[in-house]
Amino acid sequence: MVRSTQPLASCFLACALVFVCGELRAQELPRLHVDALAMHADRSVAPVAGAIHVTIHVHVREHVTNLDDLVLPDLANLQILGDERRMHQDADGTDYVETLTVTGLQPGIGHLTPAHLDAIDARTGRPSRFSSNELTIRIEPEGTLAHRTDWRPLAWRAVLMAAGIVAGLALLIALIRMRYVRAREPARNAPPVAILALPRFEPRPALERALAGLRSRRTRDEAFATRFALRAFAGARNDETLDLLLVRLDGSVPALRAALRLAERAAFVDESRLQLGIDELIAAVERVLAQ
Amino acid sequence: MIAAKRPSTVVDAVAHTIVGQREVVESLILGLIAGGHILLEGVPGLAKTLACRALAAAIGGEFKRIQFTPDLLPSDIIGTRIFDQRTATFSTVRGPIFANVVLADEINRAPAKVQSALLEGMQERQATIGPESLAFPVPFIVLATMNPLDTDGTYALPLAQMDRFLMKILVSYPSRDEELAIVERFGADVPAIVRDVAGPADIIEWQAEARRVHIEPSLREYVVEIVRATRDPRASPYFETGASPRASLALVQLARARALLEGREFAIPDDVRRLAPAVLRHRVQFGHRLYADGLEAEDVIARTVGAVRAP
Numbered sequence: 001m002v003r004s005t006q007p008l009a010s011c012f013l014a015c016a017l018v019f020v021c022g023e024l025r026a027q028e029l030p031r032l033h034v035d036a037l038a039m040h041a042d043r044s045v046a047p048v049a050g051a052i053h054v055t056i057h058v059h060v061r062e063h064v065t066n067l068d069d070l071v072l073p074d075l076a077n078l079q080i081l082g083d084e085r086r087m088h089q090d091a092d093g094t095d096y097v098e099t100l101t102v103t104g105l106q107p108g109i110g111h112l113t114p115a116h117l118d119a120i121d122a123r124t125g126r127p128s129r130f131s132s133n134e135l136t137i138r139i140e141p142e143g144t145l146a147h148r149t150d151w152r153p154l155a156w157r158a159v160l161m162a163a164g165i166v167a168g169l170a171l172l173i174a175l176i177r178m179r180y181v182r183a184r185e186p187a188r189n190a191p192p193v194a195i196l197a198l199p200r201f202e203p204r205p206a207l208e209r210a211l212a213g214l215r216s217r218r219t220r221d222e223a224f225a226t227r228f229a230l231r232a233f234a235g236a237r238n239d240e241t242l243d244l245l246l247v248r249l250d251g252s253v254p255a256l257r258a259a260l261r262l263a264e265r266a267a268f269v270d271e272s273r274l275q276l277g278i279d280e281l282i283a284a285v286e287r288v289l290a291q
Numbered sequence: 292m293i294a295a296k297r298p299s300t301v302v303d304a305v306a307h308t309i310v311g312q313r314e315v316v317e318s319l320i321l322g323l324i325a326g327g328h329i330l331l332e333g334v335p336g337l338a339k340t341l342a343c344r345a346l347a348a349a350i351g352g353e354f355k356r357i358q359f360t361p362d363l364l365p366s367d368i369i370g371t372r373i374f375d376q377r378t379a380t381f382s383t384v385r386g387p388i389f390a391n392v393v394l395a396d397e398i399n400r401a402p403a404k405v406q407s408a409l410l411e412g413m414q415e416r417q418a419t420i421g422p423e424s425l426a427f428p429v430p431f432i433v434l435a436t437m438n439p440l441d442t443d444g445t446y447a448l449p450l451a452q453m454d455r456f457l458m459k460i461l462v463s464y465p466s467r468d469e470e471l472a473i474v475e476r477f478g479a480d481v482p483a484i485v486r487d488v489a490g491p492a493d494i495i496e497w498q499a500e501a502r503r504v505h506i507e508p509s510l511r512e513y514v515v516e517i518v519r520a521t522r523d524p525r526a527s528p529y530f531e532t533g534a535s536p537r538a539s540l541a542l543v544q545l546a547r548a549r550a551l552l553e554g555r556e557f558a559i560p561d562d563v564r565r566l567a568p569a570v571l572r573h574r575v576q577f578g579h580r581l582y583a584d585g586l587e588a589e590d591v592i593a594r595t596v597g598a599v600r601a602p
Contacts, residue, residue, distance in 0.1 A: 065516075065600040224509075224602075239597050241561040267602075269557045270505035 029069060029127055032119040033061035035093070039073065039115050039132040048107060048142050051081060054100045056115045056132065061093035061122075063228075069119060070096070073112040078102040078137070090232070091210050091225040104139030111136050203233040204289070211285050218278050220267070226281060227263035233288070234260060255291055259284035296489045298324060298497055298552045304349040304485040309342050310476060311469035317552065318460045318569065319346050319434065324497050324548035327457025327541065328413050328433040330398075330573060334440055337462045341482060343394045343434045350494055351487040352391025353428065357409075359401035365408035372421040383420050388412050391428050391491060395435040399445040409433070410452050430494040450532065450576060457541050458566070459573035461589075497551060504547035505557040509602035513560060514542045516599045517567050521575050527595045529586065531578040534571050542570045560601035567596045 036059040046052045058067060065087070082101040087094060104110055112135040121128040210229035214222040234256055236245045242264050246257055262284045266277035298320050305316045315331070319342060322329040331339045340356065347354030357368055370386035387393065388409065395409055412418050413433050417426045435456070437448075453459070465473065476482075520526040522533030546562035571592055581591060 220507075238600060241564045241601050242559060243561045243565070264559045264561075265555075265557070268505070268507045268510060268559050273556070 029118055029120045030064065031062075031122050031125075032064070032117075033093070033122045034117060034119060034130045035059045035061060037115065037117055037130045037132045039112065039135055041112075041135055041137055044136070045138045045140060046104060047140055048105065049103055052078070052102050052104075052137060054102055054112065054135065056098045056100070058096040058117060059093060060096075063089050064094050064096075067096050067117065070098070070117045071115060072098070072100070073115045073132075073135070075100075075102055075112060076110045077106060077108065078104050078110045078112075078139075087238075089228060090206055091213065091229060104137070107139050107141045109136060109138055203229070203235075207233045207285065208289065211282065211289070214278060214282060214285075218275060220274060223263070223266040223274070223278055223281060226285060227267045230256075230259055230263050230285060230288070255284070255287045259288045296493045297554070298489075299554070300488045301346070301349045302552070304488040305342060305345045307485050308345040308482050309338050310472045311465045312338065312342065312462065315339075315342060315460055315462055316346075318458060319343070319432075320552060321545055321548045321566070322434075322457055323350070323430060323432050323494060324501050324551060325457060325541075325544040326430070326498055327544065328435070328455065330453070330456040330459040331434060331436045331462055332439055332459060333436075333462030334464075335438060337464065339434075339436050339462055340394060340396065343392060345482075345484050346434075347390075347392035348484045348486045349488050350391065350430070351490045352430065352494075354392045354394070355387035355390035356394040356396060357387050358396045359398050359405065361400060361402060363401045363405045365405055368405065368408055369412065369418045370420045370425075381421065383423055383425070385420070385425065386418070388418060389425070389427055391430055391432070393431075393433045395433055397438055398435040399437050399447060402446050406446065406448060406452060409435075410455050413455055428491075430491055430498070450574070453573040454535060454537055456573060458545065458569040460569055461572075501544075501547045501551045504550045504555070506543060506547065507557070507602075510546070510558055510560065510563065511543065513599065513602050514539050514546070514563055517563065517596055518542065518571070520595050520599050521571060521592075526598060527591060529577050529581045529584075529591045530575050530595075532576040534574040538570055538574050542567060545570060564596065564601060568592050571596070 036057060039054065039056045041055070042053040043050075054073075056070070056072065058070060060067075080100060080102050084099045084101075086097045086099075088097075089095075114131040114134050116129050116131040118127065118129050120126065121130075207226075207229040210222070210226040214226045231240075231245070234245060234249060234253075240248070242260060245260065249257060249260075251257075259281070262277070262280045266274070266281040269277045301323075302316055302320050305319065306313065309316055318329060323346070333339055343356075344354055357363075366386065368386050368388050370384050370389070372381040372383055374380075375382050398406060398409070412427070416431055417424055419425075464470075518534050518536070518539045521530050521538075524530075542563060545566045546558040549562040549566060550556070550558040568589065572589070575592070577588055577591070581588060
């Protein structure tokens, strides 16, 4: 009896194809240090047709222009009304915040699956999937919430607020501990971190930090970070190049204009002139901060 | 070695003759430094020819103008061999392409065979006449003009041939004040042309200097991202054909030239951003959606370039 080898070969070919496709996909993934991937909603209970803002926050240490591999949560029985994306870069990396405005059309429970991001984990060099937390939102019939708030005593609200503060503190402690543990042993998958609010960006302290970094580590990366902080200090928009920015800034800030030009020089000059460029940039930023 | 004369002296010399049109004048110098050829598009009477003539005079180079017509032949551009009856030998007569600055006026009025002869010469920087291969003088730049109006009876340049031009400059009408200055300055006299502020040797030196201008890797990535955005339907759904890698090379060359013109030894994102539309506009094709949505090609290019985050 002659046994056909065709099914076996097909099976092998299919396996090889899956393997190759997986490899190709992995090669396309961006290499990222994912520090945070969290999802939260501004309310966990909402009336029918009431707007709920679901915010997905990602923080990566690299400066990226997009996060195409971020997969948004499955919204289950909720309907999407809007989607707004913001990206902010500073010396620590990139903050990506996507806010989905959703609404429930029927009373019930809406489970939002975790958002996830596929990337090569820069800590381990392996393709990984970083996932956020899940969310559950309760949709109540119209009028129910209003009715409840009518009889709720003020004392009960105070208790709730106190509980919220305690929970916030506990979360903060947990975050600090988590950061400490992560620093000791890098995890393959970044644990989901619930971010309640993004820290407010202060241009002046950021510029001071960048300058201190440039003084201690005189590298091109630090020059870039200082240039970024200086541009933020000058109120530059993401799409503004130096020429456009200088046109917008009037002549009343000569020190800032000079510093912006020198920042460009320090960031893009060749290696042989880099140290001189850094010296000039440090002096120029000091003059800006002194004013 | 750094050339004693700087490129900005040529810009100033040409600008002395041409009122306004600073971007056009700068682009001519950039093309010369980057070693590429330039396509100028604008309605008649905007001093395109005068600008080219002024450029040739300023660099002390030889200037030739070829008026493209439907009956032009390749030999009218390249040259030919003529039999001399006295000596019973053939002698080579060089065509007008053998000059430092060649103005191909209304390039789209000649048939494809003639356009190809010119474009081949532009690429190879030499021409073969009979058994002889003759190199063009150095520096060599072709400035071709196209009139966007009166397109009846013209031969549109295919995209592959447009790609040979380093950049395409749109020459627009002067402002009111500039037009007043033109009337005052040239109302009666022949425009004064400034001559020999630099020589061909200076241009060759500037070209070498431009090649040494530093381009940071992040800037190279920026260039590639801009060009790739024209091929990415997610970046803009209006492009039917995106720009080729030759556009990336052209953008890097021109960014270096602009840095040199501005007296820098390194290129910055502004160099790339400013020059990207001129490098891309003749290298892309738009689909019907652009016209259906009532958009302008220039706006789409500007928006696509602006959407790429600068380093």
